[in-house]
Amino acid sequence: MAELQFREAIREAIDEEMSQDENIFIMGEEVAEYDGAYKVTEGLLDKYGLKRVIDTPISELGFAGIGVGAAMNGLRPIVEFMTWNFAVLAADQILNHASKVKYMLGGQVSVPIVFRGPNASAGQLGATHSVAYDSMYAQFPGLAVIYPSEPDDAKGLLKSAIRNDDPVIFMESEQMYGLKGEVSEEDDYTIEIGKAKVKREGDDVTVVATGKMYHIAKQAANQLAKDDVEVELIDPRTIKPFDIETVIKSVKKTNRCVIVDEAHPFGGMASEAGFLIQREAFDYLDAPVQRVTLPDVSAPFSKKLFDLWLPDAKQVIDAVNAVTYRN
Amino acid sequence: MAKEKKEAIFAPTGLKNSNNGKIDKSVDLPDVTKKKHDDLGLSDEDVVKMFELMYLQRRFEERAMQMYQKGKFGGFLHLYIGQEAVSTGTVFALNDDDDIITAYRDHGWGLVRGVTAKEGMAELYGKVTGCSKGKGGSMHFAKAENHFWGGYGIVGGHIPIGGGIAFANKYKENDRVTACFLGDGAVDQGSLHETLNMSQLWKLPCIYVVENNGYSMGTAASRHTVGEIHERAKGYGMKSAVFNGMDAFTVYENMKEISDDVRKEGLPYFVEVRTYRYRGHSMSDPGTYRTKEELQEYQKIDPIERMKSYLLDEKIIKQDKIDEIQDGIEDEVLEAIDFAEESDFPDDDALYEDMFTGTPYIHDKQ
Numbered sequence: 001m002a003e004l005q006f007r008e009a010i011r012e013a014i015d016e017e018m019s020q021d022e023n024i025f026i027m028g029e030e031v032a033e034y035d036g037a038y039k040v041t042e043g044l045l046d047k048y049g050l051k052r053v054i055d056t057p058i059s060e061l062g063f064a065g066i067g068v069g070a071a072m073n074g075l076r077p078i079v080e081f082m083t084w085n086f087a088v089l090a091a092d093q094i095l096n097h098a099s100k101v102k103y104m105l106g107g108q109v110s111v112p113i114v115f116r117g118p119n120a121s122a123g124q125l126g127a128t129h130s131v132a133y134d135s136m137y138a139q140f141p142g143l144a145v146i147y148p149s150e151p152d153d154a155k156g157l158l159k160s161a162i163r164n165d166d167p168v169i170f171m172e173s174e175q176m177y178g179l180k181g182e183v184s185e186e187d188d189y190t191i192e193i194g195k196a197k198v199k200r201e202g203d204d205v206t207v208v209a210t211g212k213m214y215h216i217a218k219q220a221a222n223q224l225a226k227d228d229v230e231v232e233l234i235d236p237r238t239i240k241p242f243d244i245e246t247v248i249k250s251v252k253k254t255n256r257c258v259i260v261d262e263a264h265p266f267g268g269m270a271s272e273a274g275f276l277i278q279r280e281a282f283d284y285l286d287a288p289v290q291r292v293t294l295p296d297v298s299a300p301f302s303k304k305l306f307d308l309w310l311p312d313a314k315q316v317i318d319a320v321n322a323v324t325y326r327n
Numbered sequence: 328m329a330k331e332k333k334e335a336i337f338a339p340t341g342l343k344n345s346n347n348g349k350i351d352k353s354v355d356l357p358d359v360t361k362k363k364h365d366d367l368g369l370s371d372e373d374v375v376k377m378f379e380l381m382y383l384q385r386r387f388e389e390r391a392m393q394m395y396q397k398g399k400f401g402g403f404l405h406l407y408i409g410q411e412a413v414s415t416g417t418v419f420a421l422n423d424d425d426d427i428i429t430a431y432r433d434h435g436w437g438l439v440r441g442v443t444a445k446e447g448m449a450e451l452y453g454k455v456t457g458c459s460k461g462k463g464g465s466m467h468f469a470k471a472e473n474h475f476w477g478g479y480g481i482v483g484g485h486i487p488i489g490g491g492i493a494f495a496n497k498y499k500e501n502d503r504v505t506a507c508f509l510g511d512g513a514v515d516q517g518s519l520h521e522t523l524n525m526s527q528l529w530k531l532p533c534i535y536v537v538e539n540n541g542y543s544m545g546t547a548a549s550r551h552t553v554g555e556i557h558e559r560a561k562g563y564g565m566k567s568a569v570f571n572g573m574d575a576f577t578v579y580e581n582m583k584e585i586s587d588d589v590r591k592e593g594l595p596y597f598v599e600v601r602t603y604r605y606r607g608h609s610m611s612d613p614g615t616y617r618t619k620e621e622l623q624e625y626q627k628i629d630p631i632e633r634m635k636s637y638l639l640d641e642k643i644i645k646q647d648k649i650d651e652i653q654d655g656i657e658d659e660v661l662e663a664i665d666f667a668e669e670s671d672f673p674d675d676d677a678l679y680e681d682m683f684t685g686t687p688y689i690h691d692k693q
Contacts, residue, residue, distance in 0.1 A: 033341045034545040034616060055338040057515035057551040058482045058543055086481065089516070124402035124453065126464050128480040265691045296690040297682050301402060301464030302453030304672035 001182040007040045009151035009183050010116075010172065013158035014041070014078060016188075018048055021076060024162060027054035027063055028080030028117070037082050038118065038177050064090035064115065068098045071113040071167075078162060081117035084133045084171060090115075098167040099142030112165045116158070119147060120212060120262045121299055122174035124306050130299030134211070135261070135268035137169045138240040144193050145239040147171040149214035151181035153237050156191030164193065173212045196243035198250065202230030205320050206250040208273060209260035210236050213292075213311060217260045220316035229320060239269050244276045251277055255286040256323040260316055265293040287323040292316050339550045342616055354541045354548060354601040356628075359574040363641070367580055369419070371643045377419060377575050378634045379652055381411040384435040385631055386653075386660045387444055391434070391451055394664060395610060400452045402464045407435035409573075409605040412630035413508075413538055414439045416578025421506060421586055426474045426496070428489045429508040432538075432604075433478025436508070437468030440475035444663035454670035461673050462681060474503075483509065483516025486535065490522045493533035497593070504586050505533040512543025514552050514559065526595040527563045534585055534596045538572065540604040545616040560597035572602030573630050 004012065018024045025048075026041060032055040035042040045053040056063040060081065067077040081087040087094070098111050121130035138145045146161060146168060148154045154172070161168040183189075199214070200221055209217035214235050221231035232250050236243055251257050257277055261270035270291035277289050292315045300306055321327040360367070364374045388406045395404045407414070414435040421427070429436045437447055442458045450457030451465055459467050459477075469477030476492060479485035489507025496503040513519060514537055526533055543551045560567030566588070570581045578600065585596050603625040607614050638644050644652075679689060 027337075030545050032338065033550075037544075049334065050336045050338065050340065051334050055341075055546055055550065057546070058512045059515040059517070061517050062515075089481070089483070089518075124400075124464060126402065126466055126480055127462075128466075128484075129403075295678065295692065297679055300462050300673075300678060301459075301467070302455075302461035302673055302677075303401060304453070305461070305675075305678050306453075308675055308678050 002185050003180050004151050004183045005177065006151045006154055006172065006179045006181070007038060007177040009155040009181075010040050010158055011042065011044070012183070013155045013162070015044065015047070017159055017162040018044070018052065023074065024076045024078065025052040025054065026078040026080060027056050027067065029056055029058055029082045031055060031080050036080070038174060040177065041080070060086050060089040061093060064093040065097065067113050068093055068101070068111055071111045072101060072109045076112045076162065078114045078116060081115065083129060083174070084117055084119045085129050085131055087115065087117065087133070094137070094143070094167070094169070095140050099140050102166070103142060110165045111167050114158070114161045114168045114170055116170035117172065118174040119171035120173060121310060124301050124303055125299070126301045127298040132262040132294070134169070134171055134239045135263040138269065139267070143167050143169055143240065145169045145171070146193065146237065147211040147239055148237050149176070149211055149235050151179065152183045153191060153197070153235070155183050156189050157193060157237060160190045160193050163190070168193070171211065176212060191237070194238050194241035194243055196234050196236040196246040198232060198246065199235050200231060200233035202232040202254070204230045204254055205256040205258060205324055206232045206234060206247065206254045207258045207260065207316065207320065208234045208236060208247055210239070211262060213260040213262045216311055216313050217316055219313040220320065223313060223317060224320055229324060229326070231320065242269070242273065244273065244280065247273060247277065248280045251281045252284045255284050257285075257289045258316065258319040258323060259289065259291045260311060261291060261293045262311065263293060264296050265291070266296065268293060287325065290319040290323050292319050341547055341550050342618070354539055354603070356573060356601050357569060357571045359571045360577045360580045362576065362580065364576065367576060369579065373419065374634070374638060374643055375652070377415050378631070378638060379656065380415045380418075380439050381575065381631045381634060382653060383444065383656050383659070384411045384414065384438050386656055387438060387447060387663070388434055390660045390664060391448065392606070392610070394451070399668070403431070404451070404465050404610045405432045405608065406604070406606040407432050409625065409629070410538060410540060410602045411435055412575040412578050413572045413600050413602055416575040417506060417582045420579050420582035421504065424474055425503050425586065426476060426492050426505040427508070428476040428485050428492060428505070429478050430482065430485060430510055430513065431466035431478050431480045432510065433466065433468045436475060436478065437470060441470045441473040442468055442475070444659050445666040448663035448667040449670050452667040452670070453672065454667055455673040455677070456666070456670040460677065460681070483513040483518040485509070486513065486516070486518045487522045489535065490526050490531055490533055493526070493531040493595070494529070497530070497532055502590060503532070504589050506536060506582075506586070507533055508536045508538055510543065511537055511539040511541070511548050511556060512551065513537075514556050515543070523559070523563045523565060523595070523597060527565045530593050531595050532589050532593055534589055534598055536598040536600055539599050539601050542604070542608065542616065544608040545612065547616065555599075557597065557599035563597070565595055565597050567597040567599075569599040569601065572600035573625070573628050573633070575630055575634060
């Protein structure tokens, strides 16, 4: 195992895949000469040259669409968005085109493309730079949505995403790029898309969280352990396909579940998982499933309000206390 | 003999891949106006006021930068330093009830349109006394009552909104002109082109002004967009202009002429103002995409220094008066910092306020 930063794990995945397949190229704002707005692509221009590491104008709709067309015509683009908040401008290409082309042309063409970049909030960046879009993309057929929490997951899943023959949404976090973690040094290390991972075993309550929220849930779990509440922490790693089996297996053991989701509450991963749990494990539940999400308001700038807005470990502990009737 | 195949290359190369060593300035500056202030219809007081406004913007941001570096507040901080002649010349050219909207590099625009140093600094600090109650921060200064509709954070997102403000003015037949400012990076967004087409088609009284500071974040204009920016107007049959944005008089002269024309003809205008930002795109910018020499070239023609020299050369005011103005502004900015530090953060309830005008439809409020 090697200890890598999250950004280095992503870079390794891109680098390894690019070295194996000349049809893979990466493009996005500031990915080449600037070495990436968050230094994910640092050094790739020097290694792969101007043909395969391409700076784009601030034209999200345009370069996302050029990526889709290139993918249809035999290439395997990796399209970096400076943040998924800017990818809203490209939503037409992702939602109306990348996800639908294969189906509406009766399977004649594939769109092997990865759209990636940081998702959700990253401190006080205001209302337009703080939205978690993973659940939104998961609502649309034709896309896989990956939002890993640790460098190892990121590397293995990104390599799988790049090899996938269909469009994949791959989400990161500005605040996790510097996060270090052990990463497998296995040759050609890939992780199957759609598999959750039980990252902490426990008998008292199942907590489901991915991306940045995984780390909030982990803090809460560590805190709760001091009170002898053992959390089983599941990181779904991919929002879609969602590995409900792993969650159900755990809920059948713990009989209680809290879902931590960085999106706004309406129709997100938390509500979908909550629905499936009640359908599949109704008789096993000792308490209603609880969720911790953002409130149904936009991100405020002011630090005081922002801290109130973003889910924290205390909210997770409160939710665990609610499902275990400890308060 | 087979022709040697060149590797396909897409994006043009920049500093990192050129080693010719010469200063390749990111924008060519057109000449400044030769007219004196009275030829332009500006009084001595106007010129002094222009200097004051530019100096306020400069010192506000220099101090804000210090406070940011001290960790007094977070978020982004995109500084306007170097571009102050554009905001200043424009507000003098427009009527006070003409509308202004801009992108996220908005502190200067707020300050010239009535956001006080205190309200601005408090907004940066996220305090309830800020111009947007601490909800917006650096990117969302606004003073709607003064027809400054704010700064917006998504590149190109506010361009159609500028057109929409102009649409409402035409609808209401109120004779107001809208000036919508954007950076050179935003020229590449589809929203500009859709808006330009509709503006000409629907005859909207709007001036779309590209503040071309040479860089779209870290990408030089020549690397992110083709041709001359102002020539985009030709494709829409729209009137256009390009002028020097490092001189407040030049900006004033041109914006006055253009706003008069838009008001009279009821047709839009597309304008490229060439200027330069001295600081990085934001505070985390290492600035490796340009040379120090290039930056120095522009600092030699600093708009504030130019105005100061003009005031002295034309004997409008003497050095002691300039010192007095500068000291006064320095005090104003320092007081603004104290005000921001002493102001309260918003109440917790404010989290749920301002989402709706009427009934707040908040889902599953806990």
